[in-house]
Amino acid sequence: MEKVRVEEAAEDPLRALRLTKPFGKKLAVDDVTLGIGKCEVLALIGLNGAGKSMLINLIRGELSPDYGNGYLCGEDTKSCSAQKHLGVCAQYDALHLRNTQEHLVFFAKIKGVEDFHQNVDIIMAKLGLAPYANRPASKLSGGNKRKPSLAISLMDTPPVLVMDEPTSAMNAVAKQAFRKTIKPISPNHSLLFTTHSMEEADTLAHRAAVMSQGLLAIGTTQALRQRYSKTYYVQILLKTAPSSTVEKMASGWKRR
Secondary structure, X not given: OHHXXXXXXXXXXXXEEEEEEEEOOEEXXXXXXXXXXXXXXXXXXXXXXXXXXXXXXXXXXXOOOOEEEEEEOOEEOOOHHHHHHEEEEOOOOOOOOOEHHHHHHHHXXXXXXXXXXXXXXXXHHHHOOHHHOOOEHHHOOHHHHHHHHHHHHHOOOOOEEEEOXXXXXXXXXXXXXXXXXXOOOHHHOEEEEEEOOHHHHHHHOOEEEEEEOEEEEEEOHHHHHHHHOOOOOOOOOOOOOOOOOHHHHXXXXXXX
């Protein structure tokens, strides 16, 4: 059904049609077709090694598929002109010793952003980075450390955003804070993000796609649960975390 929908939905800002790419002797991305509508958020869920980052690299134009095509606002992802439609928050932060404002101005110049000082000031205010303007970007903590990478992806207001595991290596508190930052941004962009967490997909996405080399299933998180899952995972966050012991957390759990 998704393949038929994507083939017919030429207006989707992001389209991947039968993308295939090997890694060594196995197919890292195997005949993947998906599309993201205007201002839609899609979560790409899968374990490490499932091919999520490889798919992101194909969409970014960093790699060329052995088969299939990707499109950004109607332009082939292999073309340089297509990349102007895309903002990328990579899995690993490129943070150096410059302060946060200088760091963002540096990347704004690389991206050819006009009025880069004003653009950076607006994005910093939007993401809550203004108080840390003079702090070294590499010294930011928790959820704030990912914000410069998010800010870089938002420069020049691209219609499509791609985020590769945006909350990786964060504790539960930092993850919650970063999700609150992303949520008001997402209605203005078509967003694809990768994650290990169905909870994150619940919070941020309209639909989720489960990937393991190929695309196994796609739909709303509720529809995927109803069709495939018979168990639930409960995560409890206490005010005393992360100092609480397992015993203390267990003692705070009561069946009602």
